[in-house]
Amino acid sequence: MNAVAESRPIATGSRVEGAGTLRKIGYVALNTYRETVRDKVLYNLVLFALLMIGSSYVLGAISVYQEIKIIKDLGLAAISIFGMVIAIFIGIGLVAKEIDKRTLYGILPKPISRSQFLLGKYFGLCLTLLVNLMVMTVGLYVLLFLMKQPFEPALLKAIFLTYLELALLVAVAILFSTFTSSILSGLFAGFVYVAGYLSNDLKNLESVVESAFLPQVTRVLYYVLPNFKNFDVKAAVVAGDPVLWSQLGWATAYAAIYIALLLVASCWIFQKRNLK
Amino acid sequence: MKPGFAIGALVLAVVAVQSHIDESFGEYRSTEEILYIDNPRFLKKLLVGFENVAADLYWLRTVQYFGGKRREAANKNFDLLDPLLQITVTLDPKFKIAYTYGATFLSEPFPQGAGAPSKGIALIDDGIRQHPGHWRFFLDKGFIYYWYLRDYKKAAEVFLEGSRIEGAPYWMRTTAGRAFAQGGDRQTARGLWQIIHDTAETPQQVDNAAIHLRQLDALDQLDALRQVAALFEKRTGRYPKSWAELVSGGFLRTAPVDPTGALYVLDPAKRDVGLSPESKLGRLPAH
Numbered sequence: 001m002n003a004v005a006e007s008r009p010i011a012t013g014s015r016v017e018g019a020g021t022l023r024k025i026g027y028v029a030l031n032t033y034r035e036t037v038r039d040k041v042l043y044n045l046v047l048f049a050l051l052m053i054g055s056s057y058v059l060g061a062i063s064v065y066q067e068i069k070i071i072k073d074l075g076l077a078a079i080s081i082f083g084m085v086i087a088i089f090i091g092i093g094l095v096a097k098e099i100d101k102r103t104l105y106g107i108l109p110k111p112i113s114r115s116q117f118l119l120g121k122y123f124g125l126c127l128t129l130l131v132n133l134m135v136m137t138v139g140l141y142v143l144l145f146l147m148k149q150p151f152e153p154a155l156l157k158a159i160f161l162t163y164l165e166l167a168l169l170v171a172v173a174i175l176f177s178t179f180t181s182s183i184l185s186g187l188f189a190g191f192v193y194v195a196g197y198l199s200n201d202l203k204n205l206e207s208v209v210e211s212a213f214l215p216q217v218t219r220v221l222y223y224v225l226p227n228f229k230n231f232d233v234k235a236a237v238v239a240g241d242p243v244l245w246s247q248l249g250w251a252t253a254y255a256a257i258y259i260a261l262l263l264v265a266s267c268w269i270f271q272k273r274n275l276k
Numbered sequence: 277m278k279p280g281f282a283i284g285a286l287v288l289a290v291v292a293v294q295s296h297i298d299e300s301f302g303e304y305r306s307t308e309e310i311l312y313i314d315n316p317r318f319l320k321k322l323l324v325g326f327e328n329v330a331a332d333l334y335w336l337r338t339v340q341y342f343g344g345k346r347r348e349a350a351n352k353n354f355d356l357l358d359p360l361l362q363i364t365v366t367l368d369p370k371f372k373i374a375y376t377y378g379a380t381f382l383s384e385p386f387p388q389g390a391g392a393p394s395k396g397i398a399l400i401d402d403g404i405r406q407h408p409g410h411w412r413f414f415l416d417k418g419f420i421y422y423w424y425l426r427d428y429k430k431a432a433e434v435f436l437e438g439s440r441i442e443g444a445p446y447w448m449r450t451t452a453g454r455a456f457a458q459g460g461d462r463q464t465a466r467g468l469w470q471i472i473h474d475t476a477e478t479p480q481q482v483d484n485a486a487i488h489l490r491q492l493d494a495l496d497q498l499d500a501l502r503q504v505a506a507l508f509e510k511r512t513g514r515y516p517k518s519w520a521e522l523v524s525g526g527f528l529r530t531a532p533v534d535p536t537g538a539l540y541v542l543d544p545a546k547r548d549v550g551l552s553p554e555s556k557l558g559r560l561p562a563h
Contacts, residue, residue, distance in 0.1 A: 062336055065478040066373060070332040077329035197324035228325065235328050239370035 024112050028120020029127060036090060036128040044082045048136050051078055052143050068149060069238060075140035076158055076234045082136065083129055083166040084193070090128070091173030092185035094121040095270070104275065115267035122174055122263060129166050133159060154237040157248060164255040165231035169193060171262035172226065178270045195221075196228040226258050314359050316366030323367065331368030338364055338374075342381050346388065354390035357381060361399055365406075373477065375403030376416050380484075383424045388558065393424040411448065414438020415475070418455070422468060423561075428459020447471065465561075466492045490535035491557050498560075501532055501540060501549045515547050 036042075055074055059067035095118065098104035107117060137159050141151070172192050176185035202218040202225075230251045233243045313319045323330045338360040345354055361378035365371055381389055383396035400417040407413065418434035421427045432455040439448035451471065458464045466489065473485035504527050508516045516522050519531040519542055532540045538555035551557060 059336075062339060063332075065480060066332070066335065069371075070329075070336075073328040073332050077326050080325065194324050198321060201321070232325055234325075235368060235370055238328060241370070 021116060024116045025120040025123060028112070028117055029122075029124035032094065032121050032124020033127045033131075036086075036125065039090075041086055041090060041128060042132060042135075044086070045132065045135050045139070048078055048082060049139055052139060056143055056147065068144070068147065071143065071147065072140075072155065072238045073234070075136075075143070076155070076162070076238070079133060079136045079140070079159060080162050080165070080234070083133060083162065084169060086129060086132065087125070087166045087169040088173050088186055088189050088193075090125055091170045092177045092182045092189060094125060094174060095177045096182040096185070099275065108275070114270050118174065118178070118267055118270050119263060122170060122266075125170050126167050129170070130163065133163055133166075152237075154240075154243065157243045158234045158237040161231040161233055161248065161251055164252060165228055168226055168228070168231075168255050168259055168262075171259045171266070175262045175266045175269070178266050178273065192225065193228060196226045197232075199225045199227050200229055227254070230254055314363075316363040319363060320367055327367045331364050331371055331374075334360060334364040334367060335371065335374055338378070338381075342389075352387055354381075354386075354392075357390050358392070358395050358399075365399070365402060369406040372403065372407065372410065372412075375400055375413060376477070376481075379403075379416055379420060383420045385424065385559075393420050396420050396424070409441055409443070411438045411441040411444035412475070412477075414441065414444075415448065415471070418451075419468060419472065422455055422459070423465070426460065428455050431459070432456035445475075462492060462495060487557065488561075491560050494534045494551065494557055495560060497532065497534065498540070498549055498551075501542075504528060505542070505547075505549060515544050516542065517544050518542060 052071070052075060056067070056071055059070050063070050095104075098107070104117075108114070137156070140155070144152070169189065173185060173189040176188045180188070199222050203222040205215060205218045233247070236243055313322075319330070320327055338357070341356055341360060342354070345352055345357075357378075361374065361382070364374045365378070368374075379396035379400045381396075382399060383389060383393040385391050397417060397420055400413050400420070403410070403413045404417070414434055414437055418431045418438065421434060422431035432452045435448055435452035435455060438444055439452060451468065454461075454464045454467060469485050469488045469492065473482060473489065476482040476485060504522060505516055508522060508525065508527050512525075516525075516527075519528065519539075522528045522542075523530060534540055534551060534555050534557060536556040538552040538557075541550050541552050543550065551560060
């Protein structure tokens with residue numbers, strides 16, 4: 001059953017319009033979350049548990065006393081990879097599925113705007129990712145505790161930034177899904193993710209090419225593409241290097257602004273889209 | 277037939293067929309030693325955001341490769357060791373233990389290691405560039421100069437350079453002085469290995485240093501045994517034929533064993549004493 005169709009009737013004529021809007025978005029978000037849970041998205045947690053437990057047994061024998069470092073690296077990478085797969089593959093289907101199944105047409109006549117619907121979908125998937133990440137984080141800490149490691153709050157900084165990265169990636173996936181097919185949305189979102197990680201190279205390109213035009217293009221691209229490197233402190237926290245709170249603050253601000261930009265653009269495109 | 281039974285039977289059949297293929301054709305399917313991507317920087321670009329976990333995988337492969345090669349009896353080479361280490365530390369420049377261990381793997385004389393101390397020094401130099409405040413790398417580098425290259429002056433310079441780093445232990449400076457003044461001296465070597473032993477970051481480093489300390493003990497014991505044999509020859513006019521002869525003559529209390537418990541070998545033909553082939557000490561250093 002689709003996300004909105006089974007949500008409770010949305011009250012019209014709310015006393016405070018803003019609160020009503022938030023409530024509508026909240027209903028869609030909650031239903032989107034329930035839908036992903038029903039779709040067994042959280043089954044990846046079983047895979048995560050098996051991967052971590054299996055590695056903890058194997059690595060002790062073959063890593064030359066580096067098993068704790070590798071467990072941390074592997075745990076953080078698995079949190080990121082599982083989240084990324086969910087963000088892209090579920091994110092691109094959030095809108096497309098409603099259109100393909102024609103359930104969206106049952107929603108549109110109801111007193112909920114397309115923007116509210118889209119934002120609800122976005123926050124619903126973010127909620128799924130949050131629950132997912134929290135469970136995996138607890139799993140990683142439990143494993144480290146069982147391996148007699150002291151509690152390391154620094155890992156939470158890396159996981160928090162991973163969450164921001166995923167929230168941004170969901171926004172990218174949703175943007176593409178508002179105007180193209182699921183397959184192309186997935187491809188584009190994947191491309192933006194990779195390009196966003198390599199965007200520092202675009203900036204550096206101006207120092208290695210002699211062309212006057214190309215550096216300007218790459219500089220524009222550098223600022224336009226989401227810079228996913230801002231959220232990658234996994235290596236630093238595992239090595240025990242300090243990650244400043246200010247770095248977290250600026251990365252959060254960057255994510256908030258960029259996500260807002262993508263969601264505004266997504267809502268605008270979705271409003272304009274001819275769904276007949 | 278029930279599906280569960282069918283699945284179980286088919287899994288067993290797959291295992292049986294695979295085992296048969298391995299037994300029958302294993303020698304024709306030996307794993308080719310190859311690095312599909314040997315450019316570490318290119319590889320780093322490919323692994324967007326997951327360089328660390330890839331570095332771990334390359335580290336595991338390095339350790340497996342080194343351990344496997346060490347056990348090989350014939351046609352041994354360590355050709356892939358340096359590229360594997362380069363990839364590991366390029367993917368994760370913070371992987372300090374990879375520099376330390378890698379430099380040792382590369383510097384150990386063939387056939388225990390790659391016998392390429394210059395590559396070991398290059399790797400440690402890379403580590404020093406990445407972590408200029410990590411005094412331990414200077415200890416590792418100086419040690420390679422001292423132990424593997426026998427360049428005591430250069431070793432002393434490196435120890436001295438490391439001693440100037442904030443937080444470096446006081447003995448770095450005295451070690452530099454000893455390396456410079458008494459390079460090649462067994463006591464200095466023993467002191468160095470004791471430092472490696474006491475500052476080890478992993479049990480394996482402790483074990484490795486302990487073995488080398490035992491080797492130095494064995495060298496001292498061999499010197500003493502040669503003197504005993506010489507004394508026997510001086511008194512009897514001939515070289516001893518066995519330890520039993522030395523024990524019955526009152527020159528030794530019991531047949532001598534090395535620090536790992538293996539009996540020393542007395543070779544009247546060569547007029548020398550040495551380690552037993554069963555000894556776990558390996559090849560003794562020249563110090």
